[in-house]
Amino acid sequence: MTTRTAIPLVLLALLGTAFFTLFAGYVPDAELNRTAAYYANQTVAETGAQNVVTAIIVTYRGLDTLGEVTVLFLTAAIVGLVLAHSKAPKGRSGSGFLPSGELLTTGTRMLVPVILLFGAYVFVNGHLTPGGGFQGGAIVASGLLLMLLADPAERFSHGLISRIESSAGLTYVILGLLGMILAGGFLDNRILPLGTFGSILSAGAIPLIYILIGLKVGAEFSSILTSLEETEDAE
Template sequence: MIKKIFAFLLLIALAGVFLVVLQNYETPEELNLTAAYYAEHGAEEVGAANLVSAIVVTYRGLDTLGEVTILFLTASILSFFLKQREERGKRSVRASSELLRTASAVLVPFIFLLGAYVFINGHLSPGGGFQGGAIIASGLVLLLLTDPLRKVSSRLLARVESASGFIYVGLGIAGIFLAGGFLDSRVLPAGTFGTLLSAGLLPILYILIGLKVGTELSGLLTRFQEVQVPDGGDSPDLKKGENV
């Protein structure tokens, strides 16, 4: 009981701080200096129509590299913590319904296609590597819901992930020699503003980020899925839905 009162007092203090902040908050009328610079020079320097993509990939590219590294570390720690012990018995699963199997057979390719579209067009329209990667991982969720015992090849995921990470850093280093600095997108010519092949290296970098984030999120999902699936636990009647 005393704990709850203490928690309540703590929250009231926090609420007081928030109230003061809210009262003194003045809604800005103009962009601050950094944002105004990005808005004015982003189009000519980077050549990307989507300014958020320009900032994520080029201006703050180092942040993105760190972020992808954090995701990689998370995936490694997860595989360490959720290591399977072999002794558990077979897991029996109800066969999923006809509706779900048909829907996933029809929809999953299109979901993957949408994910690829979103990260290829990241510099033109809303979207990009993170969104596309998350959409691809959601497609994997649908696959796993249809067939909970499905094995996802972790070797393939690891290969795609490390290859895209390696190429990403390599292109970043190429920016030091061929353009202004690490992860500078002006290695390639800027192209026509607003077309698919524009903004120099940015679309390629964003595609690599998309592949890396997609495989990392998929790896994370399969880790949690494997926790429930003991080794060799596949039942014959579930094999039918596997020709996706």
């Protein structure tokens, strides 16, 4: 056995041993810790949201969510910057793309509106059902990906995508600051009435926050996809 083969095997054995040790010694907690118990008992009363998990993410852990969307924004910016300065080989242009098949083109025309509507449904109803801004934004971006697959020569406005992303991000931060001024902390959803529990207009500002997150995430993913497609087109 060569050294090149032995090293991965040793690392795999060490990793397997570590996971086995953790699994063999795992003992589930008999009861929730103090923080988890507070979330479980108080989230519905304080936020008015039916979906406890998403309510925690967007209110109690709102700063974490802000950090996550910031990381995604930086990723999209870096991808665009790197690809914009990359030197593509010559000999191919956008006119060299083969036309898409009729099945893909027709399917895209039928499915994209449904995908966009479903993405909007996911982030608008994040306080009621599983989902939220990140999931809905990714679904919206998948509609754009399908459009690029159906028509590789398609061009989307970077300016429009940038304006949607920046406006959603700025409004998100403003809502967070309003929570500090008018309620109990950053992104406190009680800046708006909690409404009737279980209805679409409930949970205070959570639906509005999720709409902003969905638009921001969708725009950031779309920016990455557009940058990648344009680089491939230039090759």
